[in-house]
Amino acid sequence: METMLTVDQLEKSFKDKQVIRDISFDVRKGEIMAILGPNGAGKSTTIRNIMGIMYPDAGSITFHGHNEIPRHKIGYLPEERGLYKNVKVMDILLYLAELKDYPLKKAKERALSYLKKFDLEGQEYSSVEELSKGMGQKVQFISSVIHEPELLILDEPFSGLDPVSQELFKNEIRNLAENGTAILLSSHQMNLVEEMCDRLFMMHNGQRIIYGDMDDVKEKYANFKCTIRGKNNLHELEGLPDVERVEQDEDTSVLYLVKDVQAVSWLRNLPESLSVHELSIDRISLHEIFIDIATDGHIAQKEGVSHA
Known part of the structure; x- marks a missing residue:
């Protein structure tokens, strides 16, 4: 399977505190790769370095072997949602697609198709502030994929969604992966991660704990x-x-x-x-493995915080 994103020996410190240390993993075309860890593990810092929001102190991030990720090749759903509240849904989607140099006509067609798929048909002229939290989250998701990114980063995509909407998101994420999108997914909902993801990278205290295929991880630790x-x-x-x-x-x-x-x-x-x-x-479930590591339990003690 073709490697799309490679993170190699990433390091980042803020003042005297080292937040991530020797972080290395890759994301392949057509796979769903989970990046996991308790709060403060370094996930957000790693994602922000990939996005170019900040820069690492050491290490490299490459996309198809190149040092820069073209902005129009990447989609990002942040944990903190941030759409302009007084702007109409269609206007914000077309504006964000334009920022990615995506054709206007095609963007409008994709926006209408996604709004229908996500049960938002007829809401294209509603302002974002008129939508419920779940509806707003659907619009934010659409904004992250409207330009057909090759790499999609999803940070807590299921947060606040009801079970029906979760199922819609799960199906669409799987569909995107099946059509070749490389997906890096961060979530605390371990049952969904275990159900959906092909591989995982688990962090603790800024270092790698577990990295590998989901089946191999379960066989080794579960x-x-x-x-x-x-x-x-x-x-x-x-x-x-x-x-x-x-x-x-x-x-x-x-x-x-x-x-x-x-x-x-x-x-x-x-x-x-x-x-x-x-x-x-x-x-034992992935949830139990996560809890064990987050509390420095038996797995963390056995494996050590710098080994997978």
């Missing part, structure tokens, strides 16, 4: 866990074979199993004396 509802002794559960740790809340116990355990064999060997009203076994 060990099995077993949830048991029933009144059981914590120390007895902790003494079971291949149990790394146990979390217990009243009559619910979650047993986190060691890596590479054979789930079926492990279940067969559970003692009959256990109290089991309900039992389920699955892998």
Whole structure:
């Protein structure tokens, strides 16, 4: 798959504080790449360096091997929405398309098509301030893609959307990737990231923690866990074979199993004396991996903050 964006050994400091350190990843044509991390991890600084809003102290950012990203080749949906509130929807969309040197006639056709697709048909002459928050977010999304960018950066695109609108966004993001757009997506909604993204880059304290294909990351970090509802002794559960740790809340116990355990064999060997009203076994989610890293938990301790 063709590499579109390459970030190599990026460094950035503000006064005496180093915000990002030795950050390297790439984004490929037609893929959805997640950039993740807790607040203060360095995601926004990394994105702003890619956008040319600020410049790194060291390292390089290349687009198709060139040191500059042509403005008309990139689309950006910022976390902080910022459309002019007293301007009509169509006027703002055509104005932003013009800034990207996109043909006016084609921009109008795409704007009308997107407004219809996003259930905003008939709103083209409404001012932005007349729209609901969700409707305004849809217009902001349209503004980021109206000029057919090759690289699209989405910062918290699902924030504040109802489930129906989330589904619309998910479908459109997938559609853009299928048609060759390289997408860099930042979100705290781990369930959506896990569902949509092909690869991920996870940061903590300005450094890389995890980088790779979603399936590989889950295989490496998402060990099995077993949830048991029933009144059981914590120390007895902790003494079971291949149990790394146990979390217990009243009559619910979650047993986190060691890596590479054979789930079926492990279940067969559970003692009959256990109290089991309900039992389920699955892998830990990306959300749980994120929480663990954000709180300097078991994964962060094992991997260290500078290794993937």
